[in-house]
Amino acid sequence: MSEYQYIGFRAIDEPVSKTNLAYMRRQSTRARITPWSFDNEYGFGDFHGNAPEMLRRGYDIHLHYANFGVRTLMIRLPVGFPDEATAKPYLMSESIEVRKDKKGPGRILIIEPGFEPGDLEDLWDLDDLLDRLLPLRAEILAGDSRPLYLANLAAATDSYCDPDEWHEPPVPAGLDDLTPAQSALAELYALSDALLAAAARDSPPMPTRPETGNRYNEWLARQPETIKDERLAALMADPDAAVRGQLLRDFRKSQRPELWPTAHLARTMTQLTSTAEEIQQAQSRRKAAATARSRAQKLKKMASDPSATLRKAEQLVKQRTLEAYRQVALLLADLRESLTGTKDSELAGQYAKNLKANHPTSHNLTSALRKQGFLKR
Numbered sequence: 001m002s003e004y005q006y007i008g009f010r011a012i013d014e015p016v017s018k019t020n021l022a023y024m025r026r027q028s029t030r031a032r033i034t035p036w037s038f039d040n041e042y043g044f045g046d047f048h049g050n051a052p053e054m055l056r057r058g059y060d061i062h063l064h065y066a067n068f069g070v071r072t073l074m075i076r077l078p079v080g081f082p083d084e085a086t087a088k089p090y091l092m093s094e095s096i097e098v099r100k101d102k103k104g105p106g107r108i109l110i111i112e113p114g115f116e117p118g119d120l121e122d123l124w125d126l127d128d129l130l131d132r133l134l135p136l137r138a139e140i141l142a143g144d145s146r147p148l149y150l151a152n153l154a155a156a157t158d159s160y161c162d163p164d165e166w167h168e169p170p171v172p173a174g175l176d177d178l179t180p181a182q183s184a185l186a187e188l189y190a191l192s193d194a195l196l197a198a199a200a201r202d203s204p205p206m207p208t209r210p211e212t213g214n215r216y217n218e219w220l221a222r223q224p225e226t227i228k229d230e231r232l233a234a235l236m237a238d239p240d241a242a243v244r245g246q247l248l249r250d251f252r253k254s255q256r257p258e259l260w261p262t263a264h265l266a267r268t269m270t271q272l273t274s275t276a277e278e279i280q281q282a283q284s285r286r287k288a289a290a291t292a293r294s295r296a297q298k299l300k301k302m303a304s305d306p307s308a309t310l311r312k313a314e315q316l317v318k319q320r321t322l323e324a325y326r327q328v329a330l331l332l333a334d335l336r337e338s339l340t341g342t343k344d345s346e347l348a349g350q351y352a353k354n355l356k357a358n359h360p361t362s363h364n365l366t367s368a369l370r371k372q373g374f375l376k377r
Helices: 018-027 051-056 084-091 126-133 135-141 146-156 180-188 193-200 212-221 225-237 243-254 269-304 306-317 322-338 347-358 363-371
Strands: 005-010 037-042 061-066 070-077 096-100 107-111
Touching (some): 018 051, 051 061, 051 107, 061 126, 070 135, 070 180, 084 096, 084 146, 096 146, 107 146, 126 180, 135 146, 146 180, 146 193, 193 269, 212 243, 269 306, 269 322, 306 322, 306 347, 322 347, 322 363, 347 363
Antiparallel strands (some): 005 037, 005 061, 061 070, 070 107, 096 107
16 A cells, blocks of 8 residues: 555635745645645655644644544634633543643644554545535534544544543534534544444434524624724735634634533443444344345336346347446346246246357357356356
């Protein structure tokens, strides 16, 4: 397996300043760099830039992916967590780190589970995945505990966590109704649908919260007109000005944290995995039953009008391709099964023999029919 690494950064609230953009360019000579994004891929070599400092200097989220087990996600929180005490239980893992700024309330959330090469299936379109992860930051800053729970769950599934020693943090409301960004986070760390369903059992219902736009309007209405005029003028003079970021930081600082409803279940990973296996087995049984019903209906339809299947087989034979011959043989096998026990039970077999007789030099057709038991070896 060849080595592949992806390094990505995104700015969310405001573009990186010209001064800081010069710093970003010094971190890599090969990356595609804009005030809003930084992307680089490696087949050989490594990224030697200072990712935490790049976040402090303007980018808001960073993804480092490598197909030999690295899946590091960093999120810059300019005013920290809405409520440090509420966030703390989700951060109690060796695979999750929170770095404090030397000055101010800023934090960098680092999610870094450890996986061995081959533990997880490879991911592709990493730049698109990173874009889908962007709303996580706003969700965390708004007090939504689901991204932090998923991060902790990902840490519990890494190669070094004891499934009996890990006890889950408070289970947040709405875990059975993830946002697109939260689903992307689960995709990044290969959290299966069954495991998520197991974790969501007994999760409280989603809380009712005011729309973000309404909260913005209420906050803006309380701001002095002179300040609003100054910021509007700055935005009109420079569409890439840092005004939006300043406004959002001031808004977030003014908000009282709204506690996200949770349930304290403290299940181990062993318990969650066992429940997930039950859910997966039930899903498999339902899927198998649905497949069986669908096949029964298909065979019933074929038996009611065998000539339609034979016409389709004839059309496929005319294509003279390996795949077409394979489909012909499968069609005839289904027809044979559908007619079992009827007066036409030999129809498919006879048609196969006729095909062999009419196309004696088509070795691929003969091979396909032989694999389905129509012709003797």
